[in-house]
Amino acid sequence: xxxxxxxxxxxxxxxxxxxxxxxxxxxxxxxxxxxxxxxxxxxxxxxxxxxxxxxxxxxxxxxxxxxxxxxxxxxxxxxxxxxxxxxxxxxxxxxxxxxxxxxxxxxxxxxxxxxxxxxxxxxxxxxxxxxxxxxxxxxxxxxxxxxxxxxxxxxxxxxxxxxxxxxxxxxxxxxxxxxxxxxxxxxxxxxxxxxxxxxxxxxxxxxxxxxxxxxxxxxxxxxxxxxxxxxxxxxxxxxxxxxxxxxxxxxxxxxxxxxxxxxxxxxxxxxxxxxxxxxxxxx
DNA sequence: ATGTGTTCCTGTCCGC
DNA sequence: TGCGGACAGGAACACA
Numbered sequence: 001x002x003x004x005x006x007x008x009x010x011x012x013x014x015x016x017x018x019x020x021x022x023x024x025x026x027x028x029x030x031x032x033x034x035x036x037x038x039x040x041x042x043x044x045x046x047x048x049x050x051x052x053x054x055x056x057x058x059x060x061x062x063x064x065x066x067x068x069x070x071x072x073x074x075x076x077x078x079x080x081x082x083x084x085x086x087x088x089x090x091x092x093x094x095x096x097x098x099x100x101x102x103x104x105x106x107x108x109x110x111x112x113x114x115x116x117x118x119x120x121x122x123x124x125x126x127x128x129x130x131x132x133x134x135x136x137x138x139x140x141x142x143x144x145x146x147x148x149x150x151x152x153x154x155x156x157x158x159x160x161x162x163x164x165x166x167x168x169x170x171x172x173x174x175x176x177x178x179x180x181x182x183x184x185x186x187x188x189x190x191x192x193x194x195x196x197x198x199x200x201x202x203x204x205x206x207x208x209x210x211x212x213x214x215x216x217x218x219x220x221x222x223x224x225x226x227x228x229x230x231x232x233x234x235x236x237x238x239x240x241x242x243x244x245x246x247x248x249x250x251x252x253x254x255x256x257x258x259x260x261x262x263x264x265x266x267x268x269x270x271x272x273x274x275x276x277x278x279x280x281x282x283x
Numbered sequence: 284a285t286g287t288g289t290t291c292c293t294g295t296c297c298g299c
Numbered sequence: 300t301g302c303g304g305a306c307a308g309g310a311a312c313a314c315a
Binding site for chain 3: 002003006034058073074075076077119121122137171173180181182183226227229249273274
């Protein structure tokens with residue numbers, strides 16, 4: 001599933017075909033995503049112009065000329081596919097309809113945006129633009145990790161007294177919004193912190209390393225167009241390439257890439273999810 | 284309040 | 300080639 005860098009990459013890919021464009025036609029193939037699609041979704045979207053396409057955490061937010069905002073979350077397997085438009089130097093013809101194409105937006109000008117999600121853990125909703133930040137799914141989100149609200153003092157306060165693991169604390173979107181399994185593992189390695197340490201036991205000096213480690217990991221991933229594992233694609237169909245820069249994720253048994261480190265990457269399960277780390281770098 | 288486990292759903296991969 | 304089980308980028312929810 002797309003984490004923050006993948007969602008940001010999708011947003012950038014959608015910008016040229018969505019922002020400032022009018023939605024000409026909408027087809028809903030199945031409304032039962034993670035939550036039921038909002039009432040009369042197709043009617044409420046048709047004819048609206050997308051004034052802006054933003055991102056909050058892992059949500060895409062399309063502000064419409066109708067004063068509503070379309071919220072989109074890609075869950076684990078959601079994709080936004082663009083066809084019928086000149087993207088970069090290639091023209092993408094409309095592909096044959098896919099088994100999991102749930103919502104299709106035909107934009108004025110010929111571009112088609114297809115929301116495809118095999119597992120249907122993704123969601124869409126509509127909310128008034130003026131109050132979308134107070135939507136129940138957005139209201140409790142922590143600060144953007146690349147924004148000014150995310151800093152050592154914030155994380156220290158959120159971690160203080162917490163017995164839960166630092167891995168779980170970073171996955172908790174209330175503490176910081178947009179991280180997922182890949183980038184938490186990668187950032188903890190860069191900061192030299194074992195994922196099973198109690199959040200409350202992470203020292204101030206370590207938090208001072210962790211904050212920039214999170215930022216750098218996300219910035220580098222965005223610059224690489226995200227990570228392409230299994231079926232994740234950018235909106236333009238191209239693959240991101242940050243997966244080649246993973247230092248620990250999915251590298252069980254392989255050598256640690258830190259300079260001069262002879263460690264081998266290990267994998268443990270935390271809360272039913274895998275964590276990878278180097279026992280030498282992350283004691 | 285906090286921490287943990289379960290659940291949603293489909294696809295892929297690996298070992299037998 | 301088939302089959303069963305593990306696992307997958309998320310996060311809401313139920314329960315101790």
